[in-house]
Amino acid sequence: MTAYPATGPWAAETGATIDGATDDASLGAPTPARVTAPRRDVATVDAAVSLRGVSVTFGRHQVVRDVDLDLVRNQVTALVGPSGCGKTTILRTVNRLHDDTGGKVSGAVHVGDLDVYARDTRPELVRSRVGMVFQRPNPFPTMSIFDNVVAGLRLNGVRSKALLRDAAESALHHAALWDLVKDRLHSPAVRLSGGQQQRLCIARALAVEPEVLLMDEPCSALDPIATAKIEELITHLAADVTIGLVTHNMFQATRVSHHTAVFMLGDDRTTGELVEYGTTEQIFNDPHDPRTRAYVSGEVG
């Protein structure tokens, strides 16, 4: 197996390598090149979240298989691909949301040093370190803006009023919402517009001070102006939080992300798999896998 360094200006930062295709030489048919994510022992990059060999199965249907992926610390990693390829499913393995939906997760997921699926790991603790923002804004409808923002803190047992107010103010600042709502913190959250509600949900997730923020197509239910505001927010947030962003809009990926992972349906047309993973620049300007090339040029998906 020949290994050569990836081309492009981002290569030095990520240390990604590309494995040439070999495998079954007797067949003579080349298998597609696969880009492997840096191994943890190489430690040239700080991975806030790492997935190794992760597959998710619902009943008898394997939704996604054998994913090796890293979310680089304090950077935005976009998960792109046509719908149904397992991007959201993979995202949800990080905060163990599949515990409730009945999906079986195999493989290893680590958040920092924490083994997410170890037997003695409490899912609630994982979720207080990994926040999530969903596709449709989902503020708690019966709560005020303030109560929504501090909901996560309260759920985790924080009672100190001073701490709650401090955290709420900081989170709302980070979500670029403070000036808008500072005078009506106790009005119902549902009175905000869609884009504002989504920023409220971001603030709510941030208030718990997570290391990682998972965002599942956060702009798909929003109008273009609100989308632009949130994209701007994402690029600013990345300095403090590691972000994993699922998006079906590849232009959004080019706008906000540093790394991109491309998912597609495998040859069996039922199971999704990670086709290529690298820096955003490389994926979109110089895709290595023919499937990636087809996707980014708009032929597929």
Added chain:
Amino acid sequence: MAPTLLEEVLPPQLTPVAGVRAALERRRARPGGRAYAVLRWGGAALFAAVVVGLVISLADGSSQAFAHSGLGLLWSGTWDPAHLRYGAGVFVLGTLVTTLVAIVLAVPIGVGTAAFLSEFAPRWIAAPLSVLVDLIAAVPSIVVGLWGLLVLSPVFARHVEPFFKKIPVLEWFFHGPALGPSMLLAGVVLAVMILPTVVALSRTALSAVPVADREAARALGGTKWQVVRSAVIPGGRTGIEAAVTLAMGRALGETIAVAMVIGNLYTAPHSLLAPGATLGSAIINTFAEATPGLDRSAVIALALVLLVITALVNAGGQLLLRSRMRARTA
């Protein structure tokens, strides 16, 4: 449409298209459609007549009694047909007390059951369990009444009622001889009968809370109960209020089972262990002996009072249900 060759050659009335069109016109003009409309409108009119007739006949039948006793009929505490003194007060009180006991028992148990079935139980066990809980609703109330009278009543007389008498704090509620048939027993029997209603409606209310709210609470690190407390219960509150109100309406309308276990004493009860009477039980028991005329009119008046109270409570419940649906789509 350009004329076809055929249409050019033949006179217009004879072309195939015209023929088909004419046949259709003929069929449409047949009065068969009219009969169907009569059937539908007739059915609706008949139904409307029944509902209106119900109210009118009760009002008419009770007019004699109201003329005699005035509005005092509604709250006077004396029911003494021998002396022509009619007052529904005792029965209204009995109705309210037994319904209250039923609600106090059925709501916590019912909502807890609904929460378990909707939120905590794995799917494979929730479905058969909820079928079983619903099955009580299918049991005719006469059978529940028979069981209450012949099985529960002795148990109450021997064990349950003396047990309550021993609790010092509740003395105000539980005193007097423990005979079995009592307001307490009636309340318990009612609770058994309205439980399926509470469970089914509460379950609907809780399940209607969108998954998104639950996921949000979960993703923030909440435990199962925390998710229910912070997302599901606030979201389902109006639905549960509707469930309780409608269950109350169901309890109000239940007559035969209560009549069998309440002891039928027409004086105001001083304790939950004492026998009493409700509007329904009074109607059933006095109806047969009521002499035509004023007596019967008074019994019909009781039915009217019961009808009005039940209708008000049910209307309240329906309004709550509708406001919940409106709030969700708003």
Added chain:
Amino acid sequence: MSSSLGHALALPAPDIAAARRELVRQTARRSLTRRRAASRAIVVVCGLAVAVSLAPLAALATYTIARGMHALSVSFLTHAPTPPGIPGGGISNAIVGSAIVVGLATAMAVPTGMAVALFLAERRGPVADAIRFAADVLTGVPSIAIGIFAYAVLVEPFNHYSGLAGSFALAVLMLPIIIRSNEAAMGAVPRDLWEAGLALGARRARVVRSVVLRGSLPGLVTGNLLAIARAVGETAPVLVTIFGSTLFTASPLGPLAAMPLTIYTDGTQPYPTAQQIAWGTALVLLAFVLVLSIVARVVAGRLNRRTR
């Protein structure tokens, strides 16, 4: 804007954030055991609630079966009651009486109810809303009030208890159940099927027959069966209309016996033999109602399977 916590800790901004993060982490970790324990306790309490909910059903079924079994025999079902104290009586009059009263009630209520359901399923507008409201109101009317209504209309003027009056009362009771369940079943037939039929030029009645009724048949059957199950078990309305009888009569024009009435009159007597008859009748009634409910459920299940 400096925060209160910032003042308290007197730290520069990034350190406040770090301090806050650490504080949240610790609180989350420390409170987790308590929160999980509380969650488990609540689940157990709710599980107990389920057990309590099911206990009455178990008790009802057990006692009715256990005590009713003693009374059951072929002669129990085929003989008329004997005078008190003489053994060997049965409830054949009650079974026949129930069949007559409920049968007549079904014959009255099902066509009317389906007609109203068709009306509601087709039309919108204030009239339909008023009718629907009336049906909702009628669902909540106590059965005794319906019985008194039937009494006032059909018994008092003729001074004569009759099975017909009882059938009328039961029919009024069944109407809202039939109307609402049938309307729901008909409404479930997709509107474009209706319109396709109408667009072909067919008469309304034809469309209804071939499209709507055929498509909603399982739902209609379920609703009607459930209404019948309800009517068979009702006591209060038949008490004041058909009055009951100890003789074997089969004419709807006079007083009739009925199973719920037998249970009521015999069950409230202090004699064990009478109570025995009550239990036997209760078992027969319960079995019949449960079989009807199960059949209705099976039919509804077939409906779901077909539309999937």
